[in-house]
Amino acid sequence: MTSTARRPVHLNLFKIRLPIGGIMSIIHRATGVFMFLVLPYLIYLLVLSLSGPEGYAKAAGAVHSLPGMLFVFLIMWSLAHHLLAGIRYLLIDVDLGVEKEVARQTALGVIVAGPILGLLLAWGVL
């Protein structure tokens, strides 16, 4: 009882120092929540683009505006990070890349690859 009572409770998010795998993991969550939150807008764009030539032009105009391009970049970054981190988790499920050093390197790789792929893909599709 005394030992549990004296355990440090340290939940200040700015003071917790996450290991690199933890940082990758929290971005996996954040990108998932972000993509969930913008799902209605993505479906709106799809429905608009299929509504006729005018709707199609409106949707194309929206994604080619400055905020639209930033949005496409954020989506591509989120998708790339979430997908790469997901593949990493699936590989870990089958015992691949579980060693500490390898896991740290793949986590860093995912974090770095996310925005780079996001930029390249957004640039490519726009």
Added chain:
Amino acid sequence: MSRKASGLKAWAIQRLSAIYIGLFSIYLVAVLLFAAPADYPAWKAWIGGPVVSVALLLFVLSVLMHAWIGVRDVLIDYVHPIAVRAALLGLIALALVAMGLWAAQALILVRLV
């Protein structure tokens, strides 16, 4: 499925849906990168194609299930008052079903019109 195994079921659905979403996302992005439909008729023909439209309906369903399990796990971690959690989960479930029907409607209409 017993109560004890319900977490295992969610775990499996999350991974199966992830594999389909991952593969189909790569296909979608690859088409947009290398063979993007140039105008409305081409766009409509691609999205409304017999295989692509059904694959897209399955994609929407997979995303909804995947989002449900993911968001549910995040809420369970961060929202502790049980009434607030239940209310949010209910709202999210409703929103996901509504979004799915909205997208499905457009994907089916594009084949009919």
